[in-house]
Amino acid sequence: MNKKQILKMIETNAFQTIYQPIVNIQENQIYGYESLTRISSEPISEFIQSCEENRLTSQFELRTIKNGMNHFSWRESTRLFLNISYGTFLKYYDEIEEWLKDSGKITFEFLETSYVEENQRFDLYAKMAALTRQFDTQFAIDDYGSGYADIARVLRQPTDFVKTDAQLIKDFKQHQGKKLVLTNLHRFLEKNQKKMVVEGVENKEQLEFLQHLGVTYAQGFYFTKGMKN
Template sequence: MTSAEQLLNGRSFSHHFQPIYNLATWRKIGYEVLLRPACSLSPEEAFQLAEAEEKLYELDTLSIQKAVEYYNNEGYTSRNGMLFINVFPSTISNPLFLSFIEKLTTQFQQSQNLILELNESERIEDYIVLNKALQNIRKLGIKVAIDDFGKRYSDIASLVELKPDYVKLDRYLISNLEQSKEKQFIVNCIKKYCAEFHTKLIIEGIERPNELALAKYLGIPLAQGNVLSPPEDLNQY
């Protein structure tokens, strides 16, 4: 049975990278980093195991470190666009995280194109503490995104309190979008909010050409999904 110590000591995971596209130009603006355990665990199960064994911060930061190292070792730099990395709110709030991310981004000169995506699976316990940590992180040039927006009832609070630089819509709002006037209305409202408060909107999880066509018709600026490009090793692009 896999343990958190095995994940940490053996470093038994890798990363795939999924491109994010500008729908106006069809150019890649960056990549989202996706953890891939070498064992039978799913990414969610790997982090749940780490949390149960009180090793969540260690696994989260190791994953970030390996992703940035791999990105650079494959010859990718800020010229290749932004790097979106999932991170738990509790990791960001950890007093050790600021020095960790500052050292890592200085070493690889990545701070200006790094986007920290707040993992939606963890409840935010204290917005004041999290915002204080994010304030210091943003001073490094790092930006913040809310992932899977629309999946949890508390998403509106996160949007208002954290003032993210990017909002990524949850797959639920995208699935069969062309058939749902209600979803189209909600997506349009979120788009208007983002335009008003200078937040970039990303539509993720696009699986079908019809969803992609409607996203472009609705004026969604950025998108990712298997219909555009599935997650891959960087050296396969």
């Protein structure tokens, strides 16, 4: 998809927003919903890649964030999780701050594989802390385990959640290493006052393993594939 086609899709808002619940599996209650974007023409992962190649990531992210906020009707009782890159967050901080005034409880998710320059980290953390003070905004590292971020770097960030990559729970019984990673990560995050959300839960066996481990939050097709507002 070329730049002109992408811009037209963004301008005409040719996207569908669905919401996937994040469940407190110890209390069997919905904690929040992640806003996910879908398009009819191609897999969303391919569209995102096209946005990156054409330097339109921020424009796309801002559109999906506004869609997620505008269509979300459970804002009074639950949290809304929104995906954003570090670059978009820093570049459009003033606009985001303005949107948060009427948006309810928001948790921003930064991809583990996204990058921020070392000289921008202080500004990033200061802005994250400011939104937490003003609006009770939360932050999460998304897809942990998919890239190369070490746990020390994750702990330095003022985040509330670490969301694991869906591959970590997949076929966990056949891969003892995955069980060990999930077990140790859960214990380590708990000791450092951060919460773990296990993504990719697709069956009861996975759910029961996580419940026994003491994990509080999970997300995946086992609960629902996603719902419209």
